[in-house]
Amino acid sequence: MPTYNKLVRDYIPKIIAETGKKYSSKILDQTEYIKELRKKSYEELDEYINATNREEALEELADLLEIIYALAESHGESIEKVEELRRKKAEKRGRFKEKILLIDVEK
Template sequence: MPVYNKLVRDRIPEIIKSTGSQCSFKILNYEEYIHSLKQKGFEELNEYINSETNEEAIEELADLLEIIHALAEYHGSSFEKVEDIRKSKLGKRGGFKEKFYLIEVE
């Protein structure tokens, strides 16, 4: 039986059981949860980096957004608040559309 030892989406145990397979899982405490969310973020970012098609890339970006939603909630905030901060920074410092690559500053 494969061993995963990783955070999975809420319905994964139910989906596994619906196929007739068995699985074991535990409910994480808050320290384990935040650690696992951070690990999951790296996992999904790596999958995005290694995506080969636009479809795969968008799928992985959606997974990253789900992690951002969960992390915002964990930190007592919301995705909307994160989005507000993103927009504020966009107004003050811009985004990344111009593709500037800073080499050095004297």
């Protein structure tokens, strides 16, 4: 039996059960949950980085966004609060639209 030990989406156990397979799982406490969400964010980012086409890239971005939603909630905030903070940073420091690569800065 393969061992995964990773955070999965809510319906995955049901989907597995519908195939007739047995599985084991557990419900995480808040500290474990945040730790696993952080690990999952790396996993999803790696999948995005390794996507070989636009469709795969967008799928992985959607997964990353789902993780960001969950992380915001796990910290007691809404995605709207995260978006508000993102907007404020964009107003103050800009976005990434100009594609600027900073090479160096004089001391």
